[in-house]
Amino acid sequence: MDKRLLDILCCPVSKRPLRPLTAGEREQLNAAIRGGTLATVAGEKVAEAIAEGLITTDGQLVYRVEDGIPVMLPEAGIGTQQLGGFTPETNRA
Template identity: 60%
Template sequence: MDKRLLDILCCPVSKSPVSLLSRPQLDAVNAAIRSGDVRTVAGAAVGTPLAAGLVTTDGKVIYRVDDDIPVMLADEAIGTTQLSSFPA
């Protein structure tokens, strides 16, 4: 992802800056998705593992990145409190 774009993106709800998910974070969320345990903020089941994602600096919200395009929609975000082993 372009560094300039990443520098200006923020969570649309909290206005908190975001950063790319680390490999351990991405692996943890994808393991939970594969086990069927992940829902969006709106309550929809997440069925497809993430190729990439953005996480707020407080580590509470994940936004998926599809084809290098960040999907910064609040209803499609994933709250990390539902992930039992999400690395900080």
């Protein structure tokens, strides 16, 4: 994702900055998707694996990136609190 675009994007709900998902975070989310236990904020089941995504800097919300375009709709966000063992990688260099 373009660094300039990432610098101006923020969560439409919390207004927190966003950063790209790490491979480990993406795998945790995709494991929950495979298990059929992940839903969007609007309550819709997430059926497709996440290839690329953005996460708020506090690790609470994830937004899918499709074909290089962030899907920043509040109802399309995925709350990480529904994942009991989700551990955001906050200490990135």
